[in-house]
Amino acid sequence: MDNFTYFNPTRIHFGQGQIAQLTNEIPSDARILITYGGGSIKKNGVLEQVHAALAGRHFLEFGGIEANPHFETLMKAVALVKAEGIDFILAVGGGSVIDGSKFIAAAARYQGDAWEILQTYGSKVTEALPLGTVLTLAATGSEMNAGAVVTRAETQDKLFFHSVHVQPRFSILDPVTTFSLPPRQIANGVVDAFVHTLEQYSTYPVNAKVQDRIAEGLLRTLIEEGPKALANPQDYDVRANLMWSATMALNGTLSTGVPTDWATHMIGHELTGLYGLDHAQTLAIVQTAVWKYKLAAKQAKLAQYAERVFDLRDGSDEQKALAAIEQTEAFFAAMGNPPRLSAYGLGEEVIEPVAAKLTAHGHVALGEHTDITPEDVKAILRLAL
Amino acid sequence: MDNFTYFNPTRIHFGQGQIAQLTNEIPSDARILITYGGGSIKKNGVLEQVHAALAGRHFLEFGGIEANPHFETLMKAVALVKAEGIDFILAVGGGSVIDGSKFIAAAARYQGDAWEILQTYGSKVTEALPLGTVLTLAATGSEMNAGAVVTRAETQDKLFFHSVHVQPRFSILDPVTTFSLPPRQIANGVVDAFVHTLEQYSTYPVNAKVQDRIAEGLLRTLIEEGPKALANPQDYDVRANLMWSATMALNGTLSTGVPTDWATHMIGHELTGLYGLDHAQTLAIVQTAVWKYKLAAKQAKLAQYAERVFDLRDGSDEQKALAAIEQTEAFFAAMGNPPRLSAYGLGEEVIEPVAAKLTAHGHVALGEHTDITPEDVKAILRLAL
Numbered sequence: 001m002d003n004f005t006y007f008n009p010t011r012i013h014f015g016q017g018q019i020a021q022l023t024n025e026i027p028s029d030a031r032i033l034i035t036y037g038g039g040s041i042k043k044n045g046v047l048e049q050v051h052a053a054l055a056g057r058h059f060l061e062f063g064g065i066e067a068n069p070h071f072e073t074l075m076k077a078v079a080l081v082k083a084e085g086i087d088f089i090l091a092v093g094g095g096s097v098i099d100g101s102k103f104i105a106a107a108a109r110y111q112g113d114a115w116e117i118l119q120t121y122g123s124k125v126t127e128a129l130p131l132g133t134v135l136t137l138a139a140t141g142s143e144m145n146a147g148a149v150v151t152r153a154e155t156q157d158k159l160f161f162h163s164v165h166v167q168p169r170f171s172i173l174d175p176v177t178t179f180s181l182p183p184r185q186i187a188n189g190v191v192d193a194f195v196h197t198l199e200q201y202s203t204y205p206v207n208a209k210v211q212d213r214i215a216e217g218l219l220r221t222l223i224e225e226g227p228k229a230l231a232n233p234q235d236y237d238v239r240a241n242l243m244w245s246a247t248m249a250l251n252g253t254l255s256t257g258v259p260t261d262w263a264t265h266m267i268g269h270e271l272t273g274l275y276g277l278d279h280a281q282t283l284a285i286v287q288t289a290v291w292k293y294k295l296a297a298k299q300a301k302l303a304q305y306a307e308r309v310f311d312l313r314d315g316s317d318e319q320k321a322l323a324a325i326e327q328t329e330a331f332f333a334a335m336g337n338p339p340r341l342s343a344y345g346l347g348e349e350v351i352e353p354v355a356a357k358l359t360a361h362g363h364v365a366l367g368e369h370t371d372i373t374p375e376d377v378k379a380i381l382r383l384a385l
Numbered sequence: 386m387d388n389f390t391y392f393n394p395t396r397i398h399f400g401q402g403q404i405a406q407l408t409n410e411i412p413s414d415a416r417i418l419i420t421y422g423g424g425s426i427k428k429n430g431v432l433e434q435v436h437a438a439l440a441g442r443h444f445l446e447f448g449g450i451e452a453n454p455h456f457e458t459l460m461k462a463v464a465l466v467k468a469e470g471i472d473f474i475l476a477v478g479g480g481s482v483i484d485g486s487k488f489i490a491a492a493a494r495y496q497g498d499a500w501e502i503l504q505t506y507g508s509k510v511t512e513a514l515p516l517g518t519v520l521t522l523a524a525t526g527s528e529m530n531a532g533a534v535v536t537r538a539e540t541q542d543k544l545f546f547h548s549v550h551v552q553p554r555f556s557i558l559d560p561v562t563t564f565s566l567p568p569r570q571i572a573n574g575v576v577d578a579f580v581h582t583l584e585q586y587s588t589y590p591v592n593a594k595v596q597d598r599i600a601e602g603l604l605r606t607l608i609e610e611g612p613k614a615l616a617n618p619q620d621y622d623v624r625a626n627l628m629w630s631a632t633m634a635l636n637g638t639l640s641t642g643v644p645t646d647w648a649t650h651m652i653g654h655e656l657t658g659l660y661g662l663d664h665a666q667t668l669a670i671v672q673t674a675v676w677k678y679k680l681a682a683k684q685a686k687l688a689q690y691a692e693r694v695f696d697l698r699d700g701s702d703e704q705k706a707l708a709a710i711e712q713t714e715a716f717f718a719a720m721g722n723p724p725r726l727s728a729y730g731l732g733e734e735v736i737e738p739v740a741a742k743l744t745a746h747g748h749v750a751l752g753e754h755t756d757i758t759p760e761d762v763k764a765i766l767r768l769a770l
Contacts, residue, residue, distance in 0.1 A: 011390065012392070
């Protein structure tokens with residue numbers, strides 16, 4: 001096991017009715033900005049619950065934060081924060097709203113051009129407005145970590161930053177808020193959480209038994225519950241299991257003491273930035289292609305994955321690994337995210353632009369061995385045609 | 386899944402050489418009290434590493450905190466803290482030293498008779514000195530939670546308290562510090578962590594899939610690594626897996642959204658208080674007796690435990706549950722803690738005194754259904770003769 005530091009101070013309130021906890025979690029004299037996305041929270045009763053919990057408080061609202069939140073949109077919120085003396089951000093939505101709100105919280109206190117926050121991966125962030133969240137979609141894990149991804153629409157750049165200063169003070173996770181989501185968002189969330197887990201698992205063995213078992217437990221849970229969530233949208237326990245899986249998948253627990261990959265995410269970000277694919281679609285396209293390209297290096301963990309997640313116990317390690325790849329692709333397809341570029345009307349024309357963007361962003365040594373160059377990415381994408 | 390709140394702000398530094406992190410974790414102007422136990426840290430190089438990290442700092446030392454730390458001993462440390470203006474406690478040791486140090490930290494700031502802290506389960510604690518820990522034994526999980534158990538030698542009372550104010554600010558977990566431990570302490574630690582996991586698992590199903598998978602992963606890891614730790618005391622990975630298992634077993638992760646039992650611990654505490662048995666011995670004696678007494682109520686989870694932890698897939702749920710009980714008893718015995726009172730020279734004479742102590746302490750409705758009375762405890766102990 002590798003050395004690690006683990007620290008996660010976000011307070012989680014999980015379960016039906018927990019939005020009422022906002023009353024206790026936000027200081028009574030706070031000047032609050034409620035941030036949200038396309039407005040579904042006005043239809044499904046979530047915003048009403050938020051208003052009830054904040055009755056008598058000072059708050060403003062900023063809606064319209066899009067999927068893959070745009071720098072341009074978020075800077076409008078930053079201007080509002082400054083003009084209105086906002087001192088608390090309450091993000092109500094999924095990962096895009098929370099990621100965007102982390103950026104707002106940091107940019108509102110940043111001296112200089114806020115785009116630098118992303119160009120320097122958050123290393124220059126020294127303070128941020130306090131942030132709390134009401135999560136309405138199980139997917140990204142942003143509700144319990146210090147990372148965020150923001151897209152500059154103008155230049156098609158999708159970049160990430162980390163800072164302890166934007167870690168949510170609290171997050172409220174009520175599975176009922178996800179009942180009214182469209183099936184595509186549910187399915188995407190399952191694939192996102194699944195690949196978050198794989199990025200921290202499908203590398204090479206370091207004898208980290210607890211971390212492996214937890215990852216395998218999350219993968220099995222997502223495989224079991226994902227299809228049920230699509231079939232029975234009102235099943236509370238299924239939604240609760242998905243929500244807690246997605247949070248646990250990226251709250252720092254899985255990455256303790258183990259190598260991590262993240263090549264799939266880095267390549268996928270460029271596909272979204274350039275071609276507007278859903279984040280989950282890009283993950284489904286790239287994940288198994290990375291495995292095929294790096295089969296020898298990843299074979300031991302993929303064989304373990306085959307045994308413990310899919311109960312595939314026969315054959316050599318290579319045979320088990322290949323069988324697990326097949327099962328994984330079938331799962332992605334069943335969750336509405338087929339694992340090929342062609343399924344989304346894309347082909348060889350994406351290869352050069354994606355490699356060029358990775359180079360421009362300085363992402364030229366990806367994966368747990370930092371040995372995946374833009375040339376390797378081209379080969380990986382050819383395996384995903 | 387049940388509603389829950391999860392919050393764990395302890396920063397963990399895990400791995401070889403991490404004691405050096407003390408330099409950054411403790412304020413440079415702190416007046417530190419280093420607390421420890423029998424003095425093994427002077428022989429195995431741990432105290433030397435602590436001194437090196439704190440070179441030039443102001444610190445005093447208080448040793449001699451015993452297993453099942455005594456109120457009487459701890460109050461001497463409280464007097465020292467007050468006399469010397471100590472403002473930071475650094476506990477260096479296992480669960481007893483850390484639990485005792487939590488009590489010292491709270492008692493040093495408590496107005497009134499400090500014994501009340503335990504009589505009121507910590508509910509009257511409103512502040513405490515900041516506390517950090519260097520863990521030297523994988524067992525209790527105290528390094529990453531807000532609970533502590535203290536024994537009043539004079540009256541044979543072993544009582545617990547919880548308070549957010551005594552949650553360690555940081556804990557340093559270096560598996561190398563456990564290389565020199567006697568086998569009995571290693572074995573006891575494994576049994577302690579194992580039963581902590583069971584207390585939060587072997588109840589009734591609430592469809593909390595993530596929590597169940599994590600618990601099962603910890604149980605499998607402890608079963609796999611426990612015997613190896615005894616056979617190969619210098620195997621770093623084995624000690625690392627045990628250490629992280631024990632911390633994860635009682636840091637709040639397992640109890641999210643599920644019922645918990647804790648009857649075994651409550652009964653076990655009285656056995657230690659009255660007869661001086663090791664904590665782990667009492668857990669091994671009581672755990673399977675509780676299961677046998679409550680077999681119908683616990684059968685579903687015990688059958689799941691049989692399948693997923695011991696790969697016992699044949700037979701009825703009752704048959705699987707009984708087979709899992711047998712396997713559990715064999716594991717306890719293999720870890721040097723046979724699961725019967727008779728193995729420790731005790732018999733029927735303990736039954737009435739234990740039931741009387743539980744009654745005196747107000748613990749008259751134990752277990753996940755709060756339906757285990759002192760009369761039931763007598764029956765349970767008869768199953769453990």
